[in-house]
Amino acid sequence: MSEAIQDIRATAFRFSTRAALTHIVLTLGALIVLLPFYTMISLSLKAPHEIMQQTGGFMGAQELFRDDFCVKLGNAVQDCMVNPIIYNYTTAFEKAPLLRYLLNGIVVTVSIFVIQVIVALPCAYALAKLRFWGREAVFALVLFCLLIPVHAIALPLYIMLAKLGLTNTYAALVIPWTISVFGIFLMRQFFMTVPDDLIDAARMDGMSEYGIIWQVMLPTAIPALMAFGIFSIVAHWNDYFWPRIVITGNRDLFTPPLGLREFKGDADGDNFGPMMATACIIVTPLIVCFLLAQRRFIEGITLSGMK
Amino acid sequence: MSKISLQSIEKSFGETPVLKQVSLDIEEGEFVTLVGPSGCGKSTLLRILSGLEQADAGRVSIGGMNVTDVRPAERNLAMVFQSYALYPHLSVADNMMTPLRMRDLPMWGRLPMIGPLLARDTYRVMQGQVREVAETLKITPLLDRKPGQLSGGQRQRVALGRAMVRQPVAFLMDEPLSNLDAALRVHMRAELSELHRRLKTTFVYVTHDQAEALTMSDRMAVMMHGNILQVGPPDEIYANPNCLEVARFIGSPAINTFAAEIQSDGHLALIGTTLSLVQPLTRAPVTVGIRPEHLFLSPTGRFQGHVRYRENLGSDVFLHLDVEGAQQPVVLRANPAQAAQVTLRNRVCFDLEPDKVLLFQSTGERLPCALATREVA
Numbered sequence: 001m002s003e004a005i006q007d008i009r010a011t012a013f014r015f016s017t018r019a020a021l022t023h024i025v026l027t028l029g030a031l032i033v034l035l036p037f038y039t040m041i042s043l044s045l046k047a048p049h050e051i052m053q054q055t056g057g058f059m060g061a062q063e064l065f066r067d068d069f070c071v072k073l074g075n076a077v078q079d080c081m082v083n084p085i086i087y088n089y090t091t092a093f094e095k096a097p098l099l100r101y102l103l104n105g106i107v108v109t110v111s112i113f114v115i116q117v118i119v120a121l122p123c124a125y126a127l128a129k130l131r132f133w134g135r136e137a138v139f140a141l142v143l144f145c146l147l148i149p150v151h152a153i154a155l156p157l158y159i160m161l162a163k164l165g166l167t168n169t170y171a172a173l174v175i176p177w178t179i180s181v182f183g184i185f186l187m188r189q190f191f192m193t194v195p196d197d198l199i200d201a202a203r204m205d206g207m208s209e210y211g212i213i214w215q216v217m218l219p220t221a222i223p224a225l226m227a228f229g230i231f232s233i234v235a236h237w238n239d240y241f242w243p244r245i246v247i248t249g250n251r252d253l254f255t256p257p258l259g260l261r262e263f264k265g266d267a268d269g270d271n272f273g274p275m276m277a278t279a280c281i282i283v284t285p286l287i288v289c290f291l292l293a294q295r296r297f298i299e300g301i302t303l304s305g306m307k
Numbered sequence: 308m309s310k311i312s313l314q315s316i317e318k319s320f321g322e323t324p325v326l327k328q329v330s331l332d333i334e335e336g337e338f339v340t341l342v343g344p345s346g347c348g349k350s351t352l353l354r355i356l357s358g359l360e361q362a363d364a365g366r367v368s369i370g371g372m373n374v375t376d377v378r379p380a381e382r383n384l385a386m387v388f389q390s391y392a393l394y395p396h397l398s399v400a401d402n403m404m405t406p407l408r409m410r411d412l413p414m415w416g417r418l419p420m421i422g423p424l425l426a427r428d429t430y431r432v433m434q435g436q437v438r439e440v441a442e443t444l445k446i447t448p449l450l451d452r453k454p455g456q457l458s459g460g461q462r463q464r465v466a467l468g469r470a471m472v473r474q475p476v477a478f479l480m481d482e483p484l485s486n487l488d489a490a491l492r493v494h495m496r497a498e499l500s501e502l503h504r505r506l507k508t509t510f511v512y513v514t515h516d517q518a519e520a521l522t523m524s525d526r527m528a529v530m531m532h533g534n535i536l537q538v539g540p541p542d543e544i545y546a547n548p549n550c551l552e553v554a555r556f557i558g559s560p561a562i563n564t565f566a567a568e569i570q571s572d573g574h575l576a577l578i579g580t581t582l583s584l585v586q587p588l589t590r591a592p593v594t595v596g597i598r599p600e601h602l603f604l605s606p607t608g609r610f611q612g613h614v615r616y617r618e619n620l621g622s623d624v625f626l627h628l629d630v631e632g633a634q635q636p637v638v639l640r641a642n643p644a645q646a647a648q649v650t651l652r653n654r655v656c657f658d659l660e661p662d663k664v665l666l667f668q669s670t671g672e673r674l675p676c677a678l679a680t681r682e683v684a
């Protein structure tokens with residue numbers, strides 16, 4: 001009897017060590033991932049001297065400090081005393097047209113995603129559900145394209161766009177990304193789990209193949225589309241490489257990551273407070289989107305099919 | 308007039324022939340069952356009839372019109388699938404309305420949001436039709452639910468409803484009851500038969516379950532490896548199978564078969580006993596088939612066996628007997644009173660009803676045969 005209880009205790013104990021270990025590892029991982037964010041938020045709240053001397057903990061002392069730039073403009077010193085948080089965030093919006101950049105970011109990422117879906121769904125449907133000559137070869141090509149890194153084709157792409165006179169336009173930011181092999185692959189895998197009977201039922205009901213894609217496949221694929229949407233939007237919202245290449249002069253077309261550059265390498269040195277404030281503002285939309293879509297996102301990743 | 312006719316249909320997938328010159332005529336209003344073991348091509352034949360699959364050769368006509376190259380929706384057939392195939396994102400009412408929307412509304416009327424405003428009258432008519440069918444199937448309370456919130460039986464009804472709203476020329480059903488539990492399946496058989504009587508529409512029903520075929524159909528077509536072996540009313544096929552395969556497939560427990568030989572003197576040598584034949588009299592090896600209910604226990608019976616297993620179904624008891632000279636156990640139907648007197652592993656005597664014996668050639672074809680009802684020694 002007592003042995004049995006000991007046994008139970010033993011198993012319970014063993015189980016909890018393992019769980020504890022798992023949690024320690026996960027916590028460490030989470031800390032490593034979150035540390036840069038912590039720094040980013042912390043710096044966006046502090047005054048410049050606190051940032052330089054690395055004092056003030058997370059929030060800083062929140063004392064008023066003198067804004068040198070304001071003084072240089074000839075204002076009285078007491079008019080130029082500012083609160084660090086207010087200074088950092090207002091400077092972020094004043095020094096660069098941050099709202100414009102955010103808007104550009106939205107236009108670009110949303111256009112990319114919408115066109116990607118318009119291209120990927122019919123492709124994925126054909127690859128998953130239609131029988132045609134060469135289907136396997138086409139799918140193998142899709143898999144092959146997954147292996148090509150963006151940077152490898154950046155130069156030819158740039159040259160083509162330049163020849164077409166499309167550099168420094170929204171089109172240059174959007175067009176190269178409209179065909180997403182990853183999207184085609186992901187949706188194709190999802191469509192494979194949709195029962196053939198459902199498609200046949202739609203055909204019996206009189207839907208055309210495109211009707212089936214938009215009226216049957218699209219609604220059933222929402223979880224997978226959400227997952228793809230998050231991958232796509234995060235990737236293109238945060239992309240620094242491509243916009244940096246094709247947007248050379250026109251600041252009106254800057255996307256948010258390009259906006260960050262405005263705070264770098266000024267004559268009066270780096271201005272970390274406003275820069276981190278900008279970074280915070282840039283990532284906020286993504287975090288909000290993710291929190292809103294979290295459950296659907298995880299459903300989509302596990303690709304839980306029908307039934 | 309909507310007689311359906313399939314003529315010399317052929318179909319192969321790659322190198323494998325799946326249908327070999329299959330022909331079938333279905334009269335208007337008939338309940339026809341395609342029955343056969345899994346993989347014999349029933350679904351393929353049904354899909355060719357529906358237009359979802361293209362035949363390699365042959366002709367499909369409905370009501371005298373050749374529809375071989377007509378799109379599925381324009382054949383005005385409705386199909387019920389084994390997996391029900393309801394649209395998971397639409398409510399039951401919308402599921403049932405989809406075929407009507409596709410048929411009765413122009414492009415702009417099908418737009419989301421504004422469609423129902425633009426084509427208000429058509430929508431009202433369609434909703435009326437959906438409601439009417441829902442009444443018939445007793446699924447009115449479910450109209451607002453999503454398919455995910457329904458039980459298997461309810462989904463089955465909704466799938467039927469979606470097929471019924473458009474009043475098709477014929478209903479095509481591919482194993483529609485296979486996903487239901489046993490009790491519900493038996494109940495739905497009766498309900499489908501009732502529905503068929505009420506609608507008076509043609510039903511083409513595919514199943515691998517010979518019991519379903521026997522209970523529901525007006526006529527059944529037995530299919531095996533890509534051929535239709537026999538077509539006829541269930542009674543006819545049960546009592547008068549035209550080949551050994553059909554005889555073996557139809558009926559549960561299966562028919563007893565014995566290797567036997569017609570001797571030159573016109574006697575039939577059957578597991579150690581000889582029976583007098585009236586016809587045929589040519590010497591040949593044959594297979595004898597006799598159903599369990601045509602064997603009976605009798606103290607004076609000419610055959611003997613040891614009871615190996617008693618399968619008690621309540622109303623009947625099937626005795627499985629080891630008989631010397633027979634390769635498989637012989638199954639015999641007894642009534643419970645008789646069976647109560649039988650103990651396991653004991654010897655029993657039994658006999659057969661001579662006029663129910665079926666004779667097959669070694670190639671499997673049926674032989675007309677008559678056994679003498681009285682043995683003259």
Ligand SMILES: Nc1ncnc2c1ncn2[C@@H]1O[C@H](COP(=O)(O)OP(=O)(O)O)[C@@H](O)[C@H]1O
Nearest residue numbers: 320321325343344345346347348349350351352
């Ligand atoms: N799309 C297909 N591609 C290749 N072979 C198929 C396809 N559909 C059916 N078959 C083959 O055709 C045969 C008959 O299939 P089916 O008509 O579904 O049989 P049943 O419905 O009688 O069980 C099977 O051997 C099956 O493997």
Ligand SMILES: [Mg+2]
Nearest residue numbers: 349350351481
């Ligand atoms: Mg089948």
